[in-house]
Amino acid sequence: MLQDQEAHAAEMERTFIAIKPDGVQRGLISEIVSRFERKGYKLVAIKLIVPSKEFAEKHYHDLKERPFFNGLCDFLSSGPVLAMVWEGEGVIKYGRKLIGATDPSKSEPGTIRGNLAVVVGRNIIHGSDGPETAKDEIALWFEPKELVSYTSNAEKWIYGVN
Ligand code: UDP
Numbered sequence: 001m002l003q004d005q006e007a008h009a010a011e012m013e014r015t016f017i018a019i020k021p022d023g024v025q026r027g028l029i030s031e032i033v034s035r036f037e038r039k040g041y042k043l044v045a046i047k048l049i050v051p052s053k054e055f056a057e058k059h060y061h062d063l064k065e066r067p068f069f070n071g072l073c074d075f076l077s078s079g080p081v082l083a084m085v086w087e088g089e090g091v092i093k094y095g096r097k098l099i100g101a102t103d104p105s106k107s108e109p110g111t112i113r114g115n116l117a118v119v120v121g122r123n124i125i126h127g128s129d130g131p132e133t134a135k136d137e138i139a140l141w142f143e144p145k146e147l148v149s150y151t152s153n154a155e156k157w158i159y160g161v162n
């Protein structure tokens, strides 16, 4: 079914995805990036950074009352994190599906956490959980000039846009 350009543009979303220090240390960057890439999503920003503890606390501010908050922020700031922005129709919700449930012991096989992680405290990847969080997290991790807007030649084949 062909879609017109306007309808396609209106459906476009961006989400924040990060490979946490465990995923980076375990050599899972290419495996994880390739799952988003092969699906048909478009990479619009990427960088490797070691976040400070304060920065990790900002990123996870919603969870500050949870007992695991301090350990989680220590962990996120313990080494390199691969921060990314991915673009595509429905990428926020479907990106979470590709990632799988928070606790890898409950993640479906075939998902990133289901295939590649075992325990909740080392679940290798983060993905925004909704449009508002996606907007806030992209703004926290990236400056606007770091987001690259471009047309991919594959788009017409991925979306069937006429
Ligand atoms: N987390 C944890 N213990 C828990 C729940 C969560 O260590 O009981 C960690 C886990 O790494 C998770 C992160 O806290 O990815 C953020 O929790 P959230 O509920 O937002 O899960 P996510 O959105 O990452 O699936």
Ligand code: MG
Residues within 6 Å of the ligand: 127, 129
């Ligand atoms: Mg979350």
